[in-house]
Each structure stands twice: as C-alpha cells, then as structure tokens.
Amino acid sequence: MDEPAAIGRRVQRLRAERALTQRQLAEPVYTPAYISTLESGRVRPSEAALRFLAERLGTSYEELATGRPAHLATELRLALTDAQRALATGAADEAAVLFRGLLTDAEQLGLEPERAEALLGLGDCCLESGELADAIRHFEGAERLLAHEPLPRRARALRGRAVAHLLAGELRYACYLLESAIDELNASGLGDPEALVLLYAAAIGPYMDMGAHARAAHAAELALALAPQVQDPALVAGMHRQVARTFLAKGRMADADASLAKAQAVYRQLRLRTDLAHCHWMRGYVQAQRGELEAAEAQLRTARDMLAAKRAALYTAQVEVELADVLRRLGRYDEATGLLSALLELGEHHGAVHAGGAHRLLGLIAEERGDAEAAEEHYVRALALLERSGASGDLADLCRLLGDLLRRGGRTEAALDAYRTGLGHRAVPGTTTLGPAPAAPAGTPGAPPEAG
Structure with a gap:
C-alpha cells in the first residue's frame, strides 16, 4: 500500500x-x-x-x-504460468530469459509475490542447467521475499535450495534444510499436505545416498499417506518417482516399476519432458538391477537424449554415469570409458557424488582389464569425493572394492584399513551425520526411525 x-x-x-x-x-x-x-x-x-x-x-x-491497475498483476501471473510451461516443455535457458524479463516487470510494479515466483522459476532453470550456485542464490532470494508468509508458501523455495545443495554433493545440509522445514510445519500446526509431500519426497534422495534407508522408507510411507489430500498431479507423480527408490532398496522391483509407471503416465499427459526423462532414467536403473541390460541401455539413452535436447547439462551427465555402468556390464569398455572421461573433463561442478561414481566405474573397468594401479588410483579419488559429500552407502561399497583390490595385491594391512573404513560407514548409517529424525505429522502412525 x-x-x-x-x-x-x-x-x-x-x-x-x-x-x-x-x-x-x-x-x-x-x-x-x-x-x-x-x-x-x-x-x-x-x-x-x-x-x-x-x-x-x-x-x-x-x-x-x-496506483497499479489490477489487470497488470493478473497479466504477469499468466505470463509466469506460460514461463513455467516453457521450462517444462522446452529448454531451461530459453525459459530463463522469460523469467528474467518477468522478474524485472514484477520489480518495477512492486509485486513481491510475483517476484518470488520469477525467482523460483529462475532457480528451477539453474537446477536443470547445472548452475547450482545461481540456483541457490535465486531460491534464497525467493525465501527472503516470502519471509513474512506462512511456511507452506515457502516450501518450494526451501525444497529448491535443498535440491541444489544435494546436487552439489552437500547431502548433510540438504537433509538439515528439509528436516528443519518438516519439523517447523508439524510443530506449528501448519501441516499442509502439499508442502509436506513436497518436502518428504525431496528428502528421500539424500537419505538414500547417505545410507539412511529406513529413514527414507519412512519418509516415503508418510508421503504416500498424505498423497490422497494433494490436488497437484505433478507433485504426486514426483513423489511416486522418489518412492520408487525406496522400493528398489528393498528389492521390490515390481512395486518400483509400478510407481514409475504411475509417474510416467502423469508426465506424458502434462507434457513435462524433464520429469518424463527422469522416469526413463529410473526405469533404466530398475532394468539394470534386474540384469535386463539391453532394455536398460535403451531407457537410459532415451533419458539422456531427452535431457540433452533440453540442454539440462547436470542431469544429462548424471544419466551418463548410469549408462556407462550398463555399457561396462555389457563389456563395452571403450564406450563406457569415453562417456566417463568426457564427464570428468567438465570438472566436478556436476556434484561430488556423481564425480565419485564416475571414478568408481573407471576403477572397475581398469580392474576388469587387469590394470590394478589405475583401478586403485580411481578408487582413491572416488573415496575422497564421496567422503566430502557424506554418501555413506556408496562409501561402504567403495571401501569393499578397494580392500578387495589391495588384498589380491598382497597388501593385507592396507586392505584391512580400507575394510575398517567401510565398516565405519556401514555400521550405523544416518546416525553419525543426521540429527533426530523429523516428527511425523499429526494423524500418522509412529515417528521416523533414527538410522538406516
């Protein structure tokens, strides 16, 4: 006023x-x-x-x-919806141009809610393009503009910032952001179902990467319980995509595939191409776990091509790590090595977890080709990257690979050190890096377990 x-x-x-x-x-x-x-x-x-x-x-x-005509705000909101559609169906850099123009318009008109929406859109664009520092800056800007709003209105900005930190390999901090918001929502009585589903679904990824599988499974259960109260089909589809990861961890392949099929149907209907590509990515992973390597390769190549067409550089690189693993298992070492080497040449801004995964695969390829020295070098580099990110589950497996390699080379003491390091990460995943689990919302049974 x-x-x-x-x-x-x-x-x-x-x-x-x-x-x-x-x-x-x-x-x-x-x-x-x-x-x-x-x-x-x-x-x-x-x-x-x-x-x-x-x-x-x-x-x-x-x-x-x-002093502003009401129609200006209405027109700006409609234009923001069009920009969101452009991001979902087109390329992130093209959508970013639209959002930047709308941000300028909103600033000139003094429309703070619309400024926040434009910043959220810019943050999402930066997540796709891999500009994680810019993504964090945009999401923080949106949070500042919405600081006086109830927490459910700030949930998208909090979730976006947490995802950016997750993709940067900062798993602990991503968990902290999400768990703090969940606890605040439940403690304040503002247990908005859509906000909670958004946050619980976002927490599944870092929980899984940190080895806190029980906590991830409980977050999935809570999200599924709240899903019938959520009106946004894309949000429910995103939840099913994340829940599939917990089914995979339990070996429930059919349930994981069913969750992904539900998500895929919604994304096709809404023409959300980035999210649809993520479903192809996950289905490729499921098929790889089943040993259906040719089918997995087809799904992962589809995902990679869709993401590359949208110039979603960060996600494209991550899919290529999964594709390289499938190619390795098919014995196509040169193709796999080419993909991984190209990814690592771009630097580690794609995230420590995925750079670590690339070095791990290069180590496996070197070991399978009989080059123990190169294998050890890649395993050690992967270990340093994963320790920095706190990816406990991957660390334990990597320590086992390194220990086996050292033991076969007759370096028993070094092998024992590697095994001990791995056991330390496997012993109580989640509890040494995460605080108390967030409380369950009112009306849901139990509280999340402390460890994986």
Missing part, C-alpha cells in the same frame, strides 16, 4: 473525475470529515475503508491502494 498522501491524492482525483462531493462519497458508512482527512493524507485508511471507497469510485482496491 502506498503512503497516505499518495492514496489521498488518488481518492481526490477519482472523486473529482466522477463529480462526487465528499459527502456523496462517504455516506452511508463514513463522514465527509473522514474523507477530507483521508484526502489530505493525514490518516492511513484501513483495508475496509479502501474497499468501500474503491467500489464507490468504480475502481479496484489494488489500484486505489497502490
């Missing part, structure tokens, strides 16, 4: 244009003296007073309070 003097001048101008006296404008609710005081800028009118005067003057409350 503008300052009282600006509002007073606006009321006076509109009243004069309509040839109304102060008495005619005021009655029957207010007095002419009140209108005189208001027009002189000596009183700040209440919302009720402005709505009454707006109706008498034939204008909108928003225009009377701010």
Whole structure:
C-alpha cells in the first residue's frame, strides 16, 4: 500500500473525475470529515475503508491502494504460468530469459509475490542447467521475499535450495534444510499436505545416498499417506518417482516399476519432458538391477537424449554415469570409458557424488582389464569425493572394492584399513551425520526411525 498522501491524492482525483462531493462519497458508512482527512493524507485508511471507497469510485482496491491497475498483476501471473510451461516443455535457458524479463516487470510494479515466483522459476532453470550456485542464490532470494508468509508458501523455495545443495554433493545440509522445514510445519500446526509431500519426497534422495534407508522408507510411507489430500498431479507423480527408490532398496522391483509407471503416465499427459526423462532414467536403473541390460541401455539413452535436447547439462551427465555402468556390464569398455572421461573433463561442478561414481566405474573397468594401479588410483579419488559429500552407502561399497583390490595385491594391512573404513560407514548409517529424525505429522502412525 502506498503512503497516505499518495492514496489521498488518488481518492481526490477519482472523486473529482466522477463529480462526487465528499459527502456523496462517504455516506452511508463514513463522514465527509473522514474523507477530507483521508484526502489530505493525514490518516492511513484501513483495508475496509479502501474497499468501500474503491467500489464507490468504480475502481479496484489494488489500484486505489497502490496506483497499479489490477489487470497488470493478473497479466504477469499468466505470463509466469506460460514461463513455467516453457521450462517444462522446452529448454531451461530459453525459459530463463522469460523469467528474467518477468522478474524485472514484477520489480518495477512492486509485486513481491510475483517476484518470488520469477525467482523460483529462475532457480528451477539453474537446477536443470547445472548452475547450482545461481540456483541457490535465486531460491534464497525467493525465501527472503516470502519471509513474512506462512511456511507452506515457502516450501518450494526451501525444497529448491535443498535440491541444489544435494546436487552439489552437500547431502548433510540438504537433509538439515528439509528436516528443519518438516519439523517447523508439524510443530506449528501448519501441516499442509502439499508442502509436506513436497518436502518428504525431496528428502528421500539424500537419505538414500547417505545410507539412511529406513529413514527414507519412512519418509516415503508418510508421503504416500498424505498423497490422497494433494490436488497437484505433478507433485504426486514426483513423489511416486522418489518412492520408487525406496522400493528398489528393498528389492521390490515390481512395486518400483509400478510407481514409475504411475509417474510416467502423469508426465506424458502434462507434457513435462524433464520429469518424463527422469522416469526413463529410473526405469533404466530398475532394468539394470534386474540384469535386463539391453532394455536398460535403451531407457537410459532415451533419458539422456531427452535431457540433452533440453540442454539440462547436470542431469544429462548424471544419466551418463548410469549408462556407462550398463555399457561396462555389457563389456563395452571403450564406450563406457569415453562417456566417463568426457564427464570428468567438465570438472566436478556436476556434484561430488556423481564425480565419485564416475571414478568408481573407471576403477572397475581398469580392474576388469587387469590394470590394478589405475583401478586403485580411481578408487582413491572416488573415496575422497564421496567422503566430502557424506554418501555413506556408496562409501561402504567403495571401501569393499578397494580392500578387495589391495588384498589380491598382497597388501593385507592396507586392505584391512580400507575394510575398517567401510565398516565405519556401514555400521550405523544416518546416525553419525543426521540429527533426530523429523516428527511425523499429526494423524500418522509412529515417528521416523533414527538410522538406516
């Protein structure tokens, strides 16, 4: 709302244009003296007073309070929806151009909710393109603009920031952000189902990467319990995509495939190409776990091509790690090595977890080719990357691979050190790196377990 003097001048101008006296404008609710005081800028009118005067003057409350025609905000919101659609169906850099223009418009009009939406859109664009520092900056900007709003309104910004930290390999901090928001929602009585499903689903990924499988499974159970109260089909589909990871960890391949099929159907209907590509990616992973390597290769190549077409560089690189593993298992070492080497040449801005995964695969390829020295070098580099990120489950497996390699080379003491390191990560996954598990929302059974 503008300052009282600006509002007073606006009321006076509109009243004069309509040839109304102060008495005619005021009655029957207010007095002419009140209108005189208001027009002189000596009183700040209440919302009720402005709505009454707006109706008498034939204008909108928003225009009377701010001087902005109401249709400008409406048009900007429609344009933001179009930009979101462009991000879902086109390329992130093209959508970013739209969001930047809309951010400028919203700033000029002083529309803070629309500024926040534009920043959220820019953050999502940066997640796709792999510009994680910029993504964090945009999401933090949206959070600042929404600081006075209830937590459910800030959930998207919090979730976006957590995902950016996750992709950067900062698993512990991603968990902290998500768990803090979940606890705040439940403690405040603002247990909005959509916000909770968004946050629980986002927490599954870092939980799995840290080896906290029981906590991930419980987050999945809570999200599934809340899903019938969620109206957004894309949000429910995203939840099913994450829940599939917990089914995979339990060996429930059919359930994982069913969850992915549900998500895929929604994404096709809504033409959400990045999310649809993620489903192809996950289905390829499921097929690889079943040993259906040719089918897995086809799914992963489809995912990679879809993401590359959208210039989603970060996700494309991550799919290539999975594809390289399938090619390795098919004995196509040169193709796998080419993919992984190209990925690592781009640097580690794709995230420590995935760079570590690339070195792990290069180590396996070197070991299977009989080059123990190169294998050890890649395993050690992978170990350093994964220790930095806190990916406990992957660390334990990597320590086993390194220990086996050292033992076969006759380096028993070094092998024992590697095994001990792995056991330390496998012993109580989750409890040494995560705080207390977030409380369950009211009406759901039990609380999440402490460890994986």
